[in-house]
Amino acid sequence: MREAQRPPPSRPVTPLKVLVCGASGFLGRAICTRLSRAGHQVIRGVRQARRPDDMAIDFRTDTTVDHWRGRLDGIQVVVNAVGIIAETRDSPFDALHHRGPAALFAACVEAGVARIIQISALGADTGTSAYFRSKHAADQALMRLPIAWQILRPSLVHGSDGASATLLRQLASLPLLPVPALGSARFQPVQVDDVAEAVLRAMDPHRPAGQQIDVVGATRVSFGRMLAHYRHGMGLAPTRPLPVPAPVMALAARLGGAIPGVPLNPDTWRMLQAGNTGDPTALTRLLGRPPRGIAGFIPPAHAETLRGRALAAWRTPLLRYTLAFVWLATAWVSLAVHPRDASLALLAGVGLEGAGAVAALHAAVVLDLAMGLACLFRPSRRLWCLQAALVLGYTAIIAVALPAFLSHPFGPVLKNLPILAILLILMSEPQPWTT
Incomplete structure (x- = not known):
C-alpha cells in the first residue's frame, strides 16, 4: 500500500518585533492577539501608554518625520490599523488617515523598518468621500517609498466587539428589519479573525511585497439579507423588512452630519448606496483557504450573549x-x-x-x-x-x-x-x- 502523503511541514516562524498602531481599537486588538499567539513581539501603539509593551502615539499630532525619529529603533514591521468612520474637529480624517501615517511611513524608511502593513479600506481607490480620499492618500504615500509594503483593504469587518457589526446586530434585533433603499448595492463583510490572519501572513518576509489585497468575505449580500443573517445567527425568528425610503435616509444623514461622531452622515450614506464588494481570490491565496462566509460569523455558543447585547442596546x-x-x-x-x-x-x-x-x-x-x-x-x-x-x-x-x-x-x-x-x-x- 502507498503511504498516505503528509502535508509539507510549515516554515518555522521567525519572531519579529512589530509595532501595531491603533492597537487599542477593535481591529488592532485582534491583530495584536494573533501576532502574539504566533510568537512575535508586539509593541502596542496607543494614545496613552499604560503597559510595558505600549508606545504612546497620536496621529492627530504626530504628523512629521521628526515626531517619529528614535521611536522605531529595532522595529522590523509596522502595522497601521488606525482608522475612524466619522471625523470630529479634534480627530479629522486628514490627520489620522493621511498625514500621520505618511509621516510614520517615511520615518520607517529612515529607521530601516523591513516591511509596512497598511490597513486601508475597500473602495479607497475609487471612492470620493473624505474618508476614502484620506485613506487613498496614505496608500499613495506608502507606495511611493522604497520599502516593502502590503496594503490590505477590508470590507465591513465583523466581530463581537466591532462598532459596525454591533450596530448591524442592533438593527437586526428590532421587531422589523429597517432596510434603506439602496437599489442594487451589495456588501461582502469579512470576519475579524480573517483580517488578523491576513496581517500575519502579509508580514512574512518571504512573501512578495507591493500587493494591494481586497479583504472580503465569501458572501455577497444585500443590506436586508445581511441583517437577516445576523438575526438568524443570534437565534431570533425571521421578521419582515421595513423599507426606509432614500429621501428619509438622506434627511437622517444630513441631520447626523451636524452632530460630531454620528456614524450616519452624507458621506457614509453615499458609501452605503455604492455598496462594498471585492474579489476574494487574492485573500484566498494569502490565507491558504477561502475566507469565512456570513452564515458562520456568529457561532452558536455566542448567539445568546450577542442577542442579549443587541436587545439591551436599543x-x-x-x-x-x-x-x-x-x-x-x-x-x-x-x-x-x-x-x-x-x-x-x-x-x-x-x-x-x-x-x-x-x-x-x-x-x-x-x-x-x-x-x-x-x-x-x-x-x-x-x-x-x-x-x-x-x-x-x-x-x-x-x-x-x-x-x-x-x-x-x-x-x-x-x-x-x-x-x-x-x-x-x-x-x-x-x-x-x-x-
Whole structure:
C-alpha cells in the first residue's frame, strides 16, 4: 500500500518585533492577539501608554518625520490599523488617515523598518468621500517609498466587539428589519479573525511585497439579507423588512452630519448606496483557504450573549426616551393645553387654593420639565430612583385626596404601573453595551 502523503511541514516562524498602531481599537486588538499567539513581539501603539509593551502615539499630532525619529529603533514591521468612520474637529480624517501615517511611513524608511502593513479600506481607490480620499492618500504615500509594503483593504469587518457589526446586530434585533433603499448595492463583510490572519501572513518576509489585497468575505449580500443573517445567527425568528425610503435616509444623514461622531452622515450614506464588494481570490491565496462566509460569523455558543447585547442596546434608549417624552409632554399639557381652571380645581381637591395652588401648578411644570431633560442629558440610577419616588408620591396623594381617579374608565392612575416597571428596568440595567 502507498503511504498516505503528509502535508509539507510549515516554515518555522521567525519572531519579529512589530509595532501595531491603533492597537487599542477593535481591529488592532485582534491583530495584536494573533501576532502574539504566533510568537512575535508586539509593541502596542496607543494614545496613552499604560503597559510595558505600549508606545504612546497620536496621529492627530504626530504628523512629521521628526515626531517619529528614535521611536522605531529595532522595529522590523509596522502595522497601521488606525482608522475612524466619522471625523470630529479634534480627530479629522486628514490627520489620522493621511498625514500621520505618511509621516510614520517615511520615518520607517529612515529607521530601516523591513516591511509596512497598511490597513486601508475597500473602495479607497475609487471612492470620493473624505474618508476614502484620506485613506487613498496614505496608500499613495506608502507606495511611493522604497520599502516593502502590503496594503490590505477590508470590507465591513465583523466581530463581537466591532462598532459596525454591533450596530448591524442592533438593527437586526428590532421587531422589523429597517432596510434603506439602496437599489442594487451589495456588501461582502469579512470576519475579524480573517483580517488578523491576513496581517500575519502579509508580514512574512518571504512573501512578495507591493500587493494591494481586497479583504472580503465569501458572501455577497444585500443590506436586508445581511441583517437577516445576523438575526438568524443570534437565534431570533425571521421578521419582515421595513423599507426606509432614500429621501428619509438622506434627511437622517444630513441631520447626523451636524452632530460630531454620528456614524450616519452624507458621506457614509453615499458609501452605503455604492455598496462594498471585492474579489476574494487574492485573500484566498494569502490565507491558504477561502475566507469565512456570513452564515458562520456568529457561532452558536455566542448567539445568546450577542442577542442579549443587541436587545439591551436599543431597549435602554427606547425606555429612556419614552420616559423623557412622558415628562416633557406632561409639562407642556399642564402649562399650555389643559384648562388652567380645571387644573386649579384638581389642586383644590388636595387642599391647595389661591396663590398656593398657582405656585404648585408652576412648580409641577418645572419639575416635569426638569425630569424630562434629565432623562435626555443626565440619565443615572439615582434619577430613576427619584422619578419612582415622585410617581409613587403622586399616586399616593391621588389615591387619598382624589379616589375617584382610581375607578376612572381611562385608568390614569393605573397607567403609573407600567411607568414604574420601566423605571425598575432602568434601575436594574448594567452599563449599556456600546461595543
